[in-house]
Amino acid sequence: MNEGARVWLVPDGFIPEESSGSLQSHEAICVLNTSAEEARLSISFYFEDREPVKGVMVVVPPERTRHIRTDGMDGAEIPRGVPYAMRVESSVLVTVQCSRMDTTQPALSLMTAMAYPAEGS
Amino acid sequence: MNEGARVWLVPDGFIPEESSGSLQSHEAICVLNTSAEEARLSISFYFEDREPVKGVMVVVPPERTRHIRTDGMDGAEIPRGVPYAMRVESSVLVTVQCSRMDTTQPALSLMTAMAYPAEGS
Amino acid sequence: MNEGARVWLVPDGFIPEESSGSLQSHEAICVLNTSAEEARLSISFYFEDREPVKGVMVVVPPERTRHIRTDGMDGAEIPRGVPYAMRVESSVLVTVQCSRMDTTQPALSLMTAMAYPAEGS
Amino acid sequence: MNEGARVWLVPDGFIPEESSGSLQSHEAICVLNTSAEEARLSISFYFEDREPVKGVMVVVPPERTRHIRTDGMDGAEIPRGVPYAMRVESSVLVTVQCSRMDTTQPALSLMTAMAYPAEGS
Numbered sequence: 001m002n003e004g005a006r007v008w009l010v011p012d013g014f015i016p017e018e019s020s021g022s023l024q025s026h027e028a029i030c031v032l033n034t035s036a037e038e039a040r041l042s043i044s045f046y047f048e049d050r051e052p053v054k055g056v057m058v059v060v061p062p063e064r065t066r067h068i069r070t071d072g073m074d075g076a077e078i079p080r081g082v083p084y085a086m087r088v089e090s091s092v093l094v095t096v097q098c099s100r101m102d103t104t105q106p107a108l109s110l111m112t113a114m115a116y117p118a119e120g121s
Numbered sequence: 122m123n124e125g126a127r128v129w130l131v132p133d134g135f136i137p138e139e140s141s142g143s144l145q146s147h148e149a150i151c152v153l154n155t156s157a158e159e160a161r162l163s164i165s166f167y168f169e170d171r172e173p174v175k176g177v178m179v180v181v182p183p184e185r186t187r188h189i190r191t192d193g194m195d196g197a198e199i200p201r202g203v204p205y206a207m208r209v210e211s212s213v214l215v216t217v218q219c220s221r222m223d224t225t226q227p228a229l230s231l232m233t234a235m236a237y238p239a240e241g242s
Numbered sequence: 243m244n245e246g247a248r249v250w251l252v253p254d255g256f257i258p259e260e261s262s263g264s265l266q267s268h269e270a271i272c273v274l275n276t277s278a279e280e281a282r283l284s285i286s287f288y289f290e291d292r293e294p295v296k297g298v299m300v301v302v303p304p305e306r307t308r309h310i311r312t313d314g315m316d317g318a319e320i321p322r323g324v325p326y327a328m329r330v331e332s333s334v335l336v337t338v339q340c341s342r343m344d345t346t347q348p349a350l351s352l353m354t355a356m357a358y359p360a361e362g363s
Numbered sequence: 364m365n366e367g368a369r370v371w372l373v374p375d376g377f378i379p380e381e382s383s384g385s386l387q388s389h390e391a392i393c394v395l396n397t398s399a400e401e402a403r404l405s406i407s408f409y410f411e412d413r414e415p416v417k418g419v420m421v422v423v424p425p426e427r428t429r430h431i432r433t434d435g436m437d438g439a440e441i442p443r444g445v446p447y448a449m450r451v452e453s454s455v456l457v458t459v460q461c462s463r464m465d466t467t468q469p470a471l472s473l474m475t476a477m478a479y480p481a482e483g484s
Contacts, residue, residue: 003130003208003239009366009458011428012393012475021226030133032167032206046395046428065132065167065206085395085428087366095130095237100473105384107228107349107470110221112133113477114234116458118366124251124329124360142347151254153288153327186253186288186327216251216358228349228470231342233254235355245372245450245481263468272375274409274448307374307409307448337372337479349470352463354375356476 001034005117008096010086012113013045015071017081018104025103029068029086032095033060040091043068045076047084060094088115122155126238129217131207133234134166136192138202139225146224150189150207153216154181161212164189166197168205181215209236243276247359250338252328254355255287257313259323260346267345271310271328274337275302282333285310287318289326302336330357364397368480371459373449375476376408378434380444381467388466392431392449395458396423403454406431408439410447423457451478 016025033039038061044054056075060066070078070086078084088096099112137146154160159182165175177196181187191199191207199205209217220233258267275281280303286296298317302308312320312328320326330338341354379388396402401424407417419438423429433441433449441447451459462475 003128004237007366009395009397011395011458011460012391012430012462013428014430023225028133030204030206032130032132032208034130034167034208046397046426048427048429052426063167063173064169065134065204066169067133067135067204083393083428083430085393087395087397095132095239097132097234097237099133099232100475102471102473103226104386105466105470106226108223108226108230109351109471109473110223110230110232111353111462111473111475112221112232112234113460113475114237116367116460116477116480117237118458124249125358144346149254151325151327153251153253153329155251155288155329184288184294185290186255186325187290188254188256188325216253216360218253218355218358220254220353224347228347229344229351230472231344231351231353232474233342233353233355235358238358245370246479265467270375272446272448274372274374274450276372276409276450305409305415306411307376307446308411309375309377309446337374337481339374339476339479341375341474345468349468350465350472352465352472352474354463354474354476356479359479 002093003034004093004095006090007118008088008115009118010098010115013084013086015080016102016104020103020106023103023108027070027100030097031060032065035092036062037092039094042089044087045084123214124155125214125216127211128239129209129236130239131219131236134205134207136201137223137225141224141227144224144229148191148221151218152181153186156213157183158213160215163210165208166205244335245276246335246337248332249360250330250357251360252340252357255326255328257322258344258346262345262348265345265350269312269342272339273302274307277334278304279334281336284331286329287326365456366397367456367458369453370481371451371478372481373461373478376447376449378443379465379467383466383469386466386471390433390463393460394423395428398455399425400455401425402457405452407450408447
């Protein structure tokens with residue numbers, strides 16, 4: 001199948017500094033690849049006051065999903081407590097959603113949004 | 122009416138293992154069929170490290186909604202605590218939204234996103 | 243300005259039965275009318291096992307927003323604890339977002355999604 | 364890169380009156396500018412029962428994100444506890460997402476939605 005888009009944008013990234021209970025505050029870029037081909041992702045991270053970190057590579061096999069935590073990425077260390085944003089470019093059409101778990105205060109909170117599909121790139 | 126799309130994608134699926142209080146952690150695929158015809162859905166589930174489970178059938182009558190819990194599906198057992206993703210294909214145009222309730226810690230949390238409409242299929 | 247869409251769909255409606263603390267569990271259909279004309283909305287509610295309630299009328303003045311609670315509507319009584327869905331049709335282009343506050347357990351939870359814009363009507 | 368849209372709409376704005384714990388209830392308009400040019404934003408705020416506040420200016424440098432809290436804006440004082448809505452117009456293509464943190468009750472809650480991209484303006 002040939003579904004989704006090749007470029008996805010997420011303006012609201014933020015990994016809370018604090019955690020409580022057994023679950024750690026974190027964010028995940030969730031990717032679904034319904035195609036028969038491997039999706040080679042190139043992820044870029046944008047900040048408020050420094051140069052972006054571009055070209056972090058992640059692979060999603062055919063007919064698989066991957067939920068990629070942004071606090072444990074090979075090739076990019078995203079600081080906690082700092083606003084950031086994400087851009088995901090893929091070699092094949094995929095779908096991208098970004099979710100946050102915040103356990104700063106006892107009792108976790110979740111939020112999620114489908115990323116914005118940019119047709120051009 | 123002829124509204125919505127025929128294929129919908131949700132990358133971030135996850136049924137928390139733990140629950141607390143009177144409400145169980147769960148996810149639901151919420152479908153609205155505003156047409157005058159029955160919508161025959163074929164739902165597929167994708168994982169990180171195993172083959173997808175495809176073709177779980179669900180019917181939504183004309184002018185009805187159905188909120189389909191993914192932890193009690195006929196024809197598919199989605200494990201708790203494992204990242205997954207969903208693809209919903211419908212015989213008529215429908216609208217799909219996916220929501221999670223997480224009661225791992227005392228005090229529930231909710232998140233929701235409209236699914237991504239894939240024009241092709 | 244001429245912005246938004248005329249028909250919007252929200253599959254996941256649910257007004258929790260329980261509340262705790264000072265805030266009541268509720269849902270709101272939030273509408274933004276940036277045009278210079280009054281928006282006359284016709285809202286329909288769909289259920290899992292009964293006929294839809296159609297044609298509840300609400301007006302949003304020009305250059306105004308309205309956050310319409312679904313638990314206090316003139317012309318429709320939405321039961322608590324029951325899955326439902328919404329369809330909003332407007333006389334002019336508007337933008338629609340739907341949010342839920344759940345205070346079933348002590349410590350509220352919020353979720354929100356932009357409604358899905360249906361081009362046809 | 365040339366990605367996103369020039370006009371974005373967010374119907375559900377609300378800054379809770381109360382806060383508890385160390386984090387203050389707030390909302391943020393999160394903007395990602397992946398272009399090589401400065402994005403000059405003009406933000407307007409709409410209310411239920413008063414005239415809109417238009418033309419609040421904010422700049423997002425090239426290849427940067429900004430997470431703009433609506434409770435501390437130069438040129439607009441958004442009252443707490445009042446429904447409002449937002450419209451963001453940009454000189455270049457950007458992507459906009461709006462998020463709320465609610466700490467009214469002990470244990471914070473988050474919600475987020477991608478804004479709605481209006482092609483015309």
